[in-house]
Amino acid sequence: MRRDKGYLFLATVLACLAAWHHSSLPSALDSCPVSRPSVIACASRHLDANRDRRLSRAELQGAVDALPWHKRGAVKVIGGVAAIFAKCDADGDGYIDMRRGGDMDKTTETCLARCYKRTAFQGAFFPDCNL
Numbered sequence: 528m529r530r531d532k533g534y535l536f537l538a539t540v541l542a543c544l545a546a547w548h549h550s551s552l553p554s555a556l557d558s559c560p561v562s563r564p565s566v567i568a569c570a571s572r573h574l575d576a577n578r579d580r581r582l583s584r585a586e587l588q589g590a591v592d593a594l595p596w597h598k599r600g601a602v603k604v605i606g607g608v609a610a611i612f613a614k615c616d617a618d619g620d621g622y623i624d625m626r627r628g629g630d631m632d633k634t635t636e637t638c639l640a641r642c643y644k645r646t647a648f649q650g651a652f653f654p655d656c657n658l
């Protein structure tokens with residue numbers, strides 16, 4: 528009898544956790560202070576040196592190299608230039624296309640998908656940008 532109550536309690540706790548998890552998921556996604564479209568717009572404004580709406584390896588590496596030492600850790604969180612290209616350059620042509628229908632539209636699941644990566648990226652390169 529006592530054991531049955533224990534299982535019932537455990538099942539109730541698990542059901543509550545599952546309900547909480549599901550109900551909190553959309554709000555958790557919404558509550559990220561740094562939206563993906565904003566990061567893309569800010570990257571376009573601040574990192575795209577030649578204004579072709581694509582980020583080349585040279586542009587991104589140049590931005591990384593220009594960071595003060597105390598912000599280099601944020602780049603490690605993101606994984607460095609090679610990791611960014613692996614996740615964001617969908618067609619592998621060496622440019623991260625930020626135009627409509629380009630690489631950034633095709634990599635919503637892999638590129639700057641997580642809030643902490645967007646926050647780290649924004650904090651490193653354009654902390655005051657909000658577009």
Ligand SMILES: [Ca+2]
Binds near residue numbers: 616622
């Ligand atoms: Ca590309």
